[in-house]
Amino acid sequence: MNRKILLGLLFIVALLLIAPAALLAADEKSGGGSPNPMEWRFDTAIWAIVVFVLLLVILRTSAWDPILEGLQKREETIRASIEDAKKAREEMAQMKADFDRELAEAHQQIPKLMEEARKKAEDMTNEMRAKAAAEIQAERERLRHEVEIAKDQALKEMWEQAAHLATLISAKAIGKALSDEDHRRLLDEAMVEIRQSSRN
Amino acid sequence: MLFADAFSHVLDTMDWHISDWLHWHIPMLGSHSWPQGKGFGLTKYCVLMTVAAVLICWVYIPLAKKIRTGEAPTGLFWNFFEFILTFIRDNIAKPYIGKEADRYVPYLWTVFLFVLTCNLLGMIPFLGSPTASFSVTLVLATGTYILITVSSIMRFGWKAHLMSFAPHMDMPLAMKIPLWMILWPIEFMGLLLKCFVLAVRLFANVFAGHMVLATILLFIPAVKHTGEGLFWGVTVASVVVVTAMSLLELFVAFLQAYLFTFLTALFLGGVLEHAEHAAHGDHHHDAGEEDVHVHAEGGTAHAHGPSAHHHHH
Numbered sequence: 001m002n003r004k005i006l007l008g009l010l011f012i013v014a015l016l017l018i019a020p021a022a023l024l025a026a027d028e029k030s031g032g033g034s035p036n037p038m039e040w041r042f043d044t045a046i047w048a049i050v051v052f053v054l055l056l057v058i059l060r061t062s063a064w065d066p067i068l069e070g071l072q073k074r075e076e077t078i079r080a081s082i083e084d085a086k087k088a089r090e091e092m093a094q095m096k097a098d099f100d101r102e103l104a105e106a107h108q109q110i111p112k113l114m115e116e117a118r119k120k121a122e123d124m125t126n127e128m129r130a131k132a133a134a135e136i137q138a139e140r141e142r143l144r145h146e147v148e149i150a151k152d153q154a155l156k157e158m159w160e161q162a163a164h165l166a167t168l169i170s171a172k173a174i175g176k177a178l179s180d181e182d183h184r185r186l187l188d189e190a191m192v193e194i195r196q197s198s199r200n
Numbered sequence: 201m202l203f204a205d206a207f208s209h210v211l212d213t214m215d216w217h218i219s220d221w222l223h224w225h226i227p228m229l230g231s232h233s234w235p236q237g238k239g240f241g242l243t244k245y246c247v248l249m250t251v252a253a254v255l256i257c258w259v260y261i262p263l264a265k266k267i268r269t270g271e272a273p274t275g276l277f278w279n280f281f282e283f284i285l286t287f288i289r290d291n292i293a294k295p296y297i298g299k300e301a302d303r304y305v306p307y308l309w310t311v312f313l314f315v316l317t318c319n320l321l322g323m324i325p326f327l328g329s330p331t332a333s334f335s336v337t338l339v340l341a342t343g344t345y346i347l348i349t350v351s352s353i354m355r356f357g358w359k360a361h362l363m364s365f366a367p368h369m370d371m372p373l374a375m376k377i378p379l380w381m382i383l384w385p386i387e388f389m390g391l392l393l394k395c396f397v398l399a400v401r402l403f404a405n406v407f408a409g410h411m412v413l414a415t416i417l418l419f420i421p422a423v424k425h426t427g428e429g430l431f432w433g434v435t436v437a438s439v440v441v442v443t444a445m446s447l448l449e450l451f452v453a454f455l456q457a458y459l460f461t462f463l464t465a466l467f468l469g470g471v472l473e474h475a476e477h478a479a480h481g482d483h484h485h486d487a488g489e490e491d492v493h494v495h496a497e498g499g500t501a502h503a504h505g506p507s508a509h510h511h512h513h
Contacts, residue, residue, distance in 0.1 A: 041335045052339065059256070059306070072302070
């Protein structure tokens with residue numbers, strides 16, 4: 001950048017801008033008398049340049065640069081916060097979706113589990129019932145068997161007793177007329193008869 | 201007599217006239233006769249501009265310390281002053297200058313606050329608005345012109361800056377050159393004129409407002425000797441009207457500061473955009489991209505053809 005040419009141009013520009021005002025001031029002078037609101041005062045203009053340029057330079061270094069830095073930082077922070085919030089929201093949504101899916105799966109599994117449990121309980125009941133019935137049956141069988149044995153025993157004893165008694169009675173009645181052999185034969189015949197009659 | 205009186209209160213003088221028995225003659229720095237026979241030295245407005253500059257520094261340098269870390273300011277006072285800055289940055293600079301707006305924001309902030317403070321100083325009794333002086337507003341408008349020109353040249357170079365005043369036309373070169381010979385000076389002077397009008401607008405609005413206020417108030421001393429009834433009637437009416445007008449002036453003070461800043465950003469954005477087009481058009485042509493573009497668009501090749509020549513010259 002050719003700074004000399006730039007400065008030269010700016011000087012021409014300043015002249016172009018100031019020229020009309022200077023012309024107006026000259027007009028006012030020739031007109032005299034009434035004050036001109038557009039009067040050109042070099043002292044005020046020069047002071048304005050000095051004050052404005054100083055203000056620009058002082059504020060630039062001690063106010064505007066730090067403020068711009070602060071505003072840019074704030075914008076960055078806000079942008080980052082919004083991005084973080086968005087990311088967090090997406091994560092939350094993802095987690096919620098996962099959770100919902102798992103919950104739905106669990107919900108679907110509940111009837112199955114219940115059914116399984118019910119079936120197991122039923123099986124168990126049936127099994128227990130069958131077992132109990134079998135045990136009762138076995139007990140009954142055993143009892144009947146015992147009763148049978150006891151009955152047979154009693155009958156046997158009774159027959160022996162009856163035979164003995166019959167022997168005694170017949171011995172008494174017939175005396176010693178009959179031999180033991182006869183005795184035995186008669187007894188056996190009687191026993192068969194009695195047994196037959198008792199069976200009928 | 202009445203208007204002359206009003207003028208003496210509104211105009212920039214070295215005699216700070218508060219009342220007939222209280223006025224401060226600001227000490228002279230230079231000659232009484234140079235350069236226009238009006239004297240040369242500190243005037244009322246010089247003092248007031250300094251006051252404005254000190255007030256702005258007094259508010260914004262502490263504010264800068266508070267918010268440089270990126271923290272938001274606390275309290276109504278600091279928030280209000282920060283709001284002014286963010287308003288200018290977000291609603292004026294960014295939409296109208298576009299990219300790299302932050303580069304020009306410091307100038308816009310300074311100009312807005314300086315104009316606003318100068319305008320508002322005139323609302324305080326016995327002070328005045330330095331912006332009611334054409335000398336002050338012309339200096340500010342020249343600052344705007346220099347900002348626009350220097351920014352454009354620094355960013356896009358001499359050639360692009362000068363080309364930014366040549367309007368874009370889709371027509372053969374033979375027709376374009378004579379048109380440019382007419383339009384280029386108009387466009388170039390146009391920017392100068394726009395800046396000059398910027399100065400006139402600000403000065404005229406502030407000056408006229410203060411003139412109206414001063415004139416209405418000066419009706420009161422004008423009817424001083426005409427009798428009780430008229431005097432009180434005029435006094436009450438004047439005070440009521442001046443109060444209402446002052447509220448309007450308060451609005452105008454903000455409006456004109458906003459307009460000055462807004463138009464500065466608008467002109468700057470316009471020149472930068474044209475200069476960028478001019479600069480990039482050249483680059484495109486050098487790289488041969490313009491030709492590819494023309495062929496790629498097929499049917500519209502004729503409409504784009506001449507513009508390629510435009511950049512070449």
